[in-house]
Amino acid sequence: MVIAIASGKGGTGKTTVAANLAFMLDDAQVIDCDVEEPNAHLFLKPVMNTKETAGLPVPVVDESLCTGCGRCGEVCQYSAIVVIQKKVMVFHELCHGCGACAYFCPEKAIREEEREIGIIESGTAGGLSFVHGILNIGEPMAPPLIRKVKERIERGRTVIIDAPPGTSCPVVETVRDADFCVLVTEPTPFGLNDLELAVEMVRKLGIPMGVVINSCTIGDSGVREYCEREGIPVLMSMPWDRRIAEQYSSGMLMLRNLREYREHYGSLITNIRAELSRDETAHCHQR
Numbered sequence: 179m180v181i182a183i184a185s186g187k188g189g190t191g192k193t194t195v196a197a198n199l200a201f202m203l204d205d206a207q208v209i210d211c212d213v214e215e216p217n218a219h220l221f222l223k224p225v226m227n228t229k230e231t232a233g234l235p236v237p238v239v240d241e242s243l244c245t246g247c248g249r250c251g252e253v254c255q256y257s258a259i260v261v262i263q264k265k266v267m268v269f270h271e272l273c274h275g276c277g278a279c280a281y282f283c284p285e286k287a288i289r290e291e292e293r294e295i296g297i298i299e300s301g302t303a304g305g306l307s308f309v310h311g312i313l314n315i316g317e318p319m320a321p322p323l324i325r326k327v328k329e330r331i332e333r334g335r336t337v338i339i340d341a342p343p344g345t346s347c348p349v350v351e352t353v354r355d356a357d358f359c360v361l362v363t364e365p366t367p368f369g370l371n372d373l374e375l376a377v378e379m380v381r382k383l384g385i386p387m388g389v390v391i392n393s394c395t396i397g398d399s400g401v402r403e404y405c406e407r408e409g410i411p412v413l414m415s416m417p418w419d420r421r422i423a424e425q426y427s428s429g430m431l432m433l434r435n436l437r438e439y440r441e442h443y444g445s446l447i448t449n450i451r452a453e454l455s456r457d458e459t460a461h462c463h464q465r
């Protein structure tokens with residue numbers, strides 16, 4: 179079971195939910211796909227035992243073989259290779275490493291060279307297994323590294339994925355083959371606006387979802403009313419509590435010290451399981 183924890187915007191407490199949920203599951207695998215700013219490790223404090231560089235195969239053109247036919251530029255969907263006046267130019271930062279240009283080059287003038295885009299570290303935190311990716315500074319494309327981080331998913335386990343914030347390509351890449359998506363939000367007009375965008379994205383991906391409302395004792399009722407209208411289950415509501423913010427800002431795992439909230443997370447797990455089995459039943463009936 180792969181559960182992605184996402185949010186339409188940053189600062190809603192997404193990583194807090196991911197880390198504390200994993201802590202409650204104890205033998206889960208945590209995959210931090212927020213590769214531009216991974217911080218689940220700050221709370222779970224894993225002992226890292228492997229560190230690998232992650233690369234992307236980018237094209238290198240052998241000018242002595244190239245006829246300037248332009249085929250590579252035609253097949254590249256990302257404008258990462260262009261041919262102007264029979265001269266080939268490669269923009270490595272735009273290249274997704276798909277290999278199409280090399281495959282279609284009639285002269286076999288393109289070979290691939292690995293370009294480092296980041297690192298992947300893995301380790302353990304108690305019974306948890308932990309993996310995260312760290313994108314190199316200045317590297318514009320997170321999805322290729324996210325794909326590589328996700329290759330480490332152990333399908334037999336319960337997997338908690340901490341997704342990047344927002345609704346752009348890195349989030350889609352992270353969430354797209356999850357079994358369930360938890361959207362973390364806050365009860366404000368901004369929170370609602372970003373939640374609506376996130377819901378739209380998850381619906382397009384066809385993934386069952388539920389919402390966690392943080393700081394539910396402040397703000398307005400807009401998020402709750404929206405969820406009711408849209409038939410989206412509210413899986414957990416956490417009150418505003420200054421101590422939660424203090425735990426976060428000092429890098430502490432909230433449930434370790436504020437034990438009274440363990441019940442909330444216990445209900446969150448029960449509610450996710452109930453939604454997953456409801457979804458499975460609905461699929462069985464459709465067959």
Ligand code: SF4
Pocket residue numbers: 239243244245246247248249250251261266282283284285286287288
């Ligand atoms: S497809 Fe090959 S031969 Fe044609 S322009 Fe590109 S590199 Fe040169």
Ligand code: SF4
Pocket residue numbers: 235236237253254255256257258259272273274275276277278279280
């Ligand atoms: S590998 Fe793919 S993305 Fe990169 S330049 Fe070639 S066709 Fe474009």
